Amino acid sequence: MFNLIHVLNQFFAGVGGEDKADIPVGIKPGPIGAARGLQEQFGDRARVVATLFFGDNYFHQYPKEALAAALNEARQLQPHVIVAGPAFGSGRYGLACVELCEMFAQALSVPCVTAMHMENPAVGTYRDYHNPKVYLLPTAETAAGMTSALTALAKFACRLGSGANMGSAHDEGYVSRGIRQPVLAQRPGVDRGIDMLLAKCKNEPFLTELPMEAWDQTTPAPAISDLKKATIAVITTSGVVPWGNPDEFRTFRNTYWRKYSIAGVQSMEPGRWEAVHGGYDVSFMNQNPHYGVPLDALRTLEVQRIIAKLHPFYYVVPGNQGAPSVIRRIGQEIANDLLKEGVDASLLVST
Amino acid sequence: MISKELDRAGVPVAVISAMYPVAEQVGASRIVKGLRIPHPCGDPSLPPELDAKVRQEIVRTALKALEAEVRTTTTFVPNRSTTA
Numbered sequence: 530m531f532n533l534i535h536v537l538n539q540f541f542a543g544v545g546g547e548d549k550a551d552i553p554v555g556i557k558p559g560p561i562g563a564a565r566g567l568q569e570q571f572g573d574r575a576r577v578v579a580t581l582f583f584g585d586n587y588f589h590q591y592p593k594e595a596l597a598a599a600l601n602e603a604r605q606l607q608p609h610v611i612v613a614g615p616a617f618g619s620g621r622y623g624l625a626c627v628e629l630c631e632m633f634a635q636a637l638s639v640p641c642v643t644a645m646h647m648e649n650p651a652v653g654t655y656r657d658y659h660n661p662k663v664y665l666l667p668t669a670e671t672a673a674g675m676t677s678a679l680t681a682l683a684k685f686a687c688r689l690g691s692g693a694n695m696g697s698a699h700d701e702g703y704v705s706r707g708i709r710q711p712v713l714a715q716r717p718g719v720d721r722g723i724d725m726l727l728a729k730c731k732n733e734p735f736l737t738e739l740p741m742e743a744w745d746q747t748t749p750a751p752a753i754s755d756l757k758k759a760t761i762a763v764i765t766t767s768g769v770v771p772w773g774n775p776d777e778f779r780t781f782r783n784t785y786w787r788k789y790s791i792a793g794v795q796s797m798e799p800g801r802w803e804a805v806h807g808g809y810d811v812s813f814m815n816q817n818p819h820y821g822v823p824l825d826a827l828r829t830l831e832v833q834r835i836i837a838k839l840h841p842f843y844y845v846v847p848g849n850q851g852a853p854s855v856i857r858r859i860g861q862e863i864a865n866d867l868l869k870e871g872v873d874a875s876l877l878v879s880t
Numbered sequence: 881m882i883s884k885e886l887d888r889a890g891v892p893v894a895v896i897s898a899m900y901p902v903a904e905q906v907g908a909s910r911i912v913k914g915l916r917i918p919h920p921c922g923d924p925s926l927p928p929e930l931d932a933k934v935r936q937e938i939v940r941t942a943l944k945a946l947e948a949e950v951r952t953t954t955t956f957v958p959n960r961s962t963t964a
Contacts, residue, residue: 747884749909750892752949761943764882764893767920813919819935820919823896826932826939836943846882853881860885867891874946876939877883878920879897 531690532578534603535564536613536629538622541672542582552584553591554598566675567612570683575690578606588625595625596632608639610689615644615678616651618670623651627658627665634662640689644678646670647704656706657854664695664703699736707853759873762840764863766848767814767821767880768806769797780807781849786859788866792841797824808849809880821878840872848879883908894942894956896920904953910945911955912938934958 539549543562560568560577568577581602588595603611611633613626623645630641644666645651655665666685668678685703688695697712698705714721721738728735753759770778776787797818804814804821814821827839844863848856867875886893887909895903898914914920915934922935941958948954 744881744905744907745884746907747887747909749950749952750887750890753892753946756943756947759946761946766882809918811918813924817919817922817924817931819932820921820924823921823935823939826921826936829936830939830943848882851881856881857885860882861889863882864886864889864891867886868889872891874892875886875894876942877886877893877895878914879895879899879903880917880920 623649768847769821788842
């Protein structure tokens with residue numbers, strides 16, 4: 530037997546519809562609304578000690594106040610597990626569930642589980658947080674899937690409440706957060722790899738041990754109409770930085786970028802620059818940093834007036850083992866800086 | 881992935897990479913085939929002046945990529961006679 534709090538929006542708590550979407554965070558002892566269904570699923574395995582609810586609009590209009598109030602209520606009850614949703618396809622509700630779970634897991638160190646449809650935009654937010662204490666279960670798109678969602682949530686919450694070590698997303702049935710867990714395999718990698726290859730050759734099902742991230746689509750930026758008028762910037766993930774690595778980049782999992790001046794520099798002299806990167810042999814790059822920042826070629830093109838100007842700074846982040854969410858943020862920050870500085874186009878040298 | 885954020889912001893970008901299949905998979909828009917992972921822009925086995933020529937060709941190919949209207953992932957290959 531363990532205690533939990535069930536978090537719902539105003540609608541599923543039975544407080545009211547869209548007309549009540551502005552109500553602040555509230556709490557009622559025991560299960561109300563959809564939480565009754567959850568309690569039924571638990572039987573005597575767990576107790577819903579309180580139902581916490583909020584207006585869908587309130588949460589997004591006053592996120593700080595909503596999170597603080599929710600934390601204040603939950604802290605006093607000392608739950609073992611927190612369940613939020615199911616939010617199905619509702620974006621407002623789904624995002625509130627993910628944000629609340631993230632906050633509870635961080636502030637109270639309580640395991641949290643939420644549930645929603647895979648196309649709910651909050652699934653992306655959940656993945657970006659990749660918090661090891663927060664889990665998300667897939668549901669149907671609408672509340673027609675309520676019973677099966679509550680069954681899955683109750684089962685999962687019992688796993689969390691038992692204090693068991695949680696296995697992989699595939700084994701436990703939650704949506705992958707991109708966290709890699711080292712496990713001890715019974716057979717060496719070469720045997721497992723050959724098994725997969727043979728299964729693939731025979732058109733039999735097999736399960737990869739390293740699923741690839743599914744990438745979103747982007748529309749390419751329009752072409753440069755006149756290179757002769759263009760300012761070009763260089764971005765590099767090779768890790769070429771001024772000698773001494775003044776901003777203390779690490780050889781892997783960097784979380785920031787820097788730009789360094791190349792104003793008036795005609796050539797990247799070895800000994801004045803060094804490559805910081807744990808993913809490849811940097812000796813060639815150290816001997817000739819032009820392999821990562823092709824400054825000599827661009828200066829020639831500048832003199833020949835094929836391009837108007839090389840931007841006086843180059844941008845760098847050693848791109849080894851970067852988390853996708855961090856790299857996206859770095860990309861956005863560099864893009865903003867390029868726009869601010871009036872750069873027309875860029876070359877990105879990637880190792 | 882950095883390049884995709886630049887595309888989103890409207891800044892055209894040519895990705896020079898020896899790991900161009902990865903860039904293709906991730907969905908970069910303008911990709912230029914680089915030499916090798918530890919030295920995408922040049923070939924240290926060549927004499928310095930030829931190495932510089934290879935680099936010049938790679939950068940010129942990248943500029944051509946920036947001038948090209950592309951609708952989807954497109955890979956540009958530098959002239960083989962200089963990068964062989």
